[in-house]
Amino acid sequence: ELKVEQNPLFLSMQEGKNYTIYCNYSTTSDRLYWYRQDPGKSLESLFVLLSNGAVKQEGRLMASLDTKARLSTLHITAAVHDLSATYFCAVDLLEETSGSRLTFGEGTQLTVNP
Amino acid sequence: SAVISQKPSRDICQRGTSLTIQCQVDSQVTMMFWYRQQPGQSLTLIATANQGSEATYESGFVIDKFPISRPNLTFSTLTVSNMSPEDSSIYLCSVPGTGYGYTFGSGTRLTVV
Numbered sequence: 503e504l505k506v507e508q509n510p511l512f513l514s515m516q517e518g519k520n521y522t523i524y525c526n527y528s529t530t531s532d533r534l535y536w537y538r539q540d541p542g543k544s545l546e547s548l549f550v551l552l553s554n555g556a557v558k559q560e561g562r563l564m565a566s567l568d569t570k571a572r573l574s575t576l577h578i579t580a581a582v583h584d585l586s587a588t589y590f591c592a593v594d595l596l597e598e599t600s601g602s603r604l605t606f607g608e609g610t611q612l613t614v615n616p
Numbered sequence: 617s618a619v620i621s622q623k624p625s626r627d628i629c630q631r632g633t634s635l636t637i638q639c640q641v642d643s644q645v646t647m648m649f650w651y652r653q654q655p656g657q658s659l660t661l662i663a664t665a666n667q668g669s670e671a672t673y674e675s676g677f678v679i680d681k682f683p684i685s686r687p688n689l690t691f692s693t694l695t696v697s698n699m700s701p702e703d704s705s706i707y708l709c710s711v712p713g714t715g716y717g718y719t720f721g722s723g724t725r726l727t728v729v
Contacts, residue, residue: 533716535717535718537720542725543722543723544708544720544721544722544723545659545708545720547617547713547717547718547719550715550716550717552716590658590659592659592718594716594718601647601664602647602712603649603661603664604649604659604661604710604718605661606658606659606660607658608657608658609657609658
C-alpha cells in the first residue's frame with residue numbers, strides 16, 4: 503500500500519523567510535503533484551512533476567522531484583502572508599487492475615506571520 | 617483543463633437521511649473520482665467511477681453507503697446514505713486533467729446533525 507508522508511504538518515513562519523516542505527512516498531512513482539487548499543475551498547493545482555530531477559517554479563514556490571529517493575520538496579522563498587494555506591502533495595500510481603489513482607499526503611498547514 | 621460544476625456547495629442534513637452530490641464536467645472524461653475530506657484531514661479516495669461499469673470502491677467504503685451513478689461521460693453523482701454525524705466532511709469529485717494532473721470540483725461541505 504502506498505504511503506505518502508509530509509513534514510512538517512504545521513509550519514508557522516515569518517514573512518521574508520525561506521522554508522522547505524518535504525513529501526516522502528513509499529512506492530516507485532514518477533508522477534507527483536502539489537496542491538494548495540485555502541480554508542473552506544477546493545484544491546488548486548500548483549505543480550505537476552513527471553520525471554526524476556523535475557524542477558518547477560512559480561513565483562515564490564519551487565517544487566522538485568527525486569524519484570530514486572522517493573522524495574519531493576516544496577521550497578518557499580521569502581514567504582508572504584498570501585501563501586498561508588494548506589499544501590498537499592499527491593502521488594499518482596498507475597495500477598494494472600484499478601487504473602490511475604492519487605494518494606495524498608497529510609497536508610502541511612502553513613501560516614505566514616507579518 | 618476540464619471545468620467541473622459540483623452541487624450543492626454545502627448542506628446541513630438530519631441524521632438518517634441521504635444526500636446526493638452532483639458533478640458535471642464540461643468535457644467527456646472516462647474516469648471520475650470521488651474523495652472525502654474529514655475535518656482537518658487529508659483527502660481519501662472513496663471510489664473511481666467509469667462510465668458504463670460499476671464503480672470501484674476503496675477499502676473501507678461500500679456501495680450501500682456511497683452509491684455512485686455514472687450515466688454518461690460528463691456526469692456523476694455520489695449519494696451519502698443513512699447519514700450520521702461522522703459523515704460530516706467535504707466531498708470532492710475529480711477528473712484527470714489534459715495531459716497529466718487532476719482537476720477538482722469546488723467541493724460539497726456536508727454537516728450532519
